[in-house]
Amino acid sequence: MTTVLKLGGSVVTEKDSPETVDDAALARAAEAVADFDGDLVLVHGGGSFGHHAAAERGVSADSGTRSAADARAIHDAMGRLNAAVLDALHEAGVEALPVRPLSLASRDADGDLSLPTGSVATMLAEGFVPVLHGDGVVQSGSGVTVTSGDDLVVALAGDGALDVGRVGLCSTVPGVLDEDGDVIARIERFAEAADALGGSDATDVTGGMAAKVEKLLALGAPAHVFGSEGLDEFVAGGSPGTVVRGE
Numbered sequence: 438m439t440t441v442l443k444l445g446g447s448v449v450t451e452k453d454s455p456e457t458v459d460d461a462a463l464a465r466a467a468e469a470v471a472d473f474d475g476d477l478v479l480v481h482g483g484g485s486f487g488h489h490a491a492a493e494r495g496v497s498a499d500s501g502t503r504s505a506a507d508a509r510a511i512h513d514a515m516g517r518l519n520a521a522v523l524d525a526l527h528e529a530g531v532e533a534l535p536v537r538p539l540s541l542a543s544r545d546a547d548g549d550l551s552l553p554t555g556s557v558a559t560m561l562a563e564g565f566v567p568v569l570h571g572d573g574v575v576q577s578g579s580g581v582t583v584t585s586g587d588d589l590v591v592a593l594a595g596d597g598a599l600d601v602g603r604v605g606l607c608s609t610v611p612g613v614l615d616e617d618g619d620v621i622a623r624i625e626r627f628a629e630a631a632d633a634l635g636g637s638d639a640t641d642v643t644g645g646m647a648a649k650v651e652k653l654l655a656l657g658a659p660a661h662v663f664g665s666e667g668l669d670e671f672v673a674g675g676s677p678g679t680v681v682r683g684e
C-alpha cells in the first residue's frame with residue numbers, strides 16, 4: 438500500500454517573496470517525512486516559484502502558452518524548488534528522486550490528465566521516494582498549461598497499479614473549514630462540504646476547496662487535509678485535520 442503526500446507550496450516557500458524557500462519549514466517537513474515507514478510518493482506545490490513564474494507569463498490552468506521559453510521558465514522555476522526540496526529530504530536521510538511532470542504527463546482537450554506511473558512504481562519498488570511537483574504540462578489544443586500538485590495527487594491515487602491506500606494534503610490551513618472557521622472533522626458527501634463552504638465571501642478560496650473536496654471524494658482512498666502542525670501525526674498513521682472519504 439502506497440501513501441501519497443502533498444506538501445503545499447505555501448508550506449515550504451515564503452509565498453509573498455518570489456523564489457524564496459522557507460528553509461526552516463522545509464527542514465521540519467523533511468524531518469517529519471524521514472520518520473515515515475512504508476511506500477511514499479511526495480508531491481509539492483508551486484508556492485512563490487511556479488505561481489510567480491506562471492503569473493508573470495499569463496499562464497494558468499485555463500490559459501496556455503505556445504512559447505517554449507515561457508513554458509521552460511515555469512518548469513525551471515519549479516526545478517529550482519524541486520532541487521531545494523530534494524536537498525532538504527537528502528539532508529534528512531530520505532532517498533528521494535525527482536519525477537518531473539512536463540516530461541511525463543499530458544492533458545487532453547477537456548483537461549483530463551494522463552500521468553504514466555511506471556517510473557514512480559519502479560522507484561518505489563527500489564526503495565526510493567519519488568517527488569513530483571505542480572508543473573507546466575502540455576495540453577491538447579492549448580500548448581502548455583499549469584497542472585497543480587492536487588491534480589497529480591488525484592491522478593496518482595486513481596492509478597490502480599500504485600495501490601494508494603492513504604492521501605495527505607498538507608497546507609497552511611488546519612483542515613477544511615466551516616463558515617465559523619472551525620475544522621470539519623469528516624466529509625463523506627459533497628453536499629456536506631458545499632453547505633459548509635457555501636456561505637463564505639471568499640469565492641476563490643471557497644471554490645478551490647470545494648472543488649478539491651469533490652475530487653478527493655471520488656478517490657478510492659481516504660484523504661486527510663491538514664496544516665503543517667498535523668504532519669507528524671499523519672506520518673505516524675493518524676488523522677489530523679479533515680478526513681475526506683467518499684461512501
Ligand code: IP8
Nearest residue numbers: 482483487488571585586
Ligand atoms: O501549487 C502549481 O502547483 P500547485 C504549479 O499545487 C505551478 O497548484 C507551475 C504554478
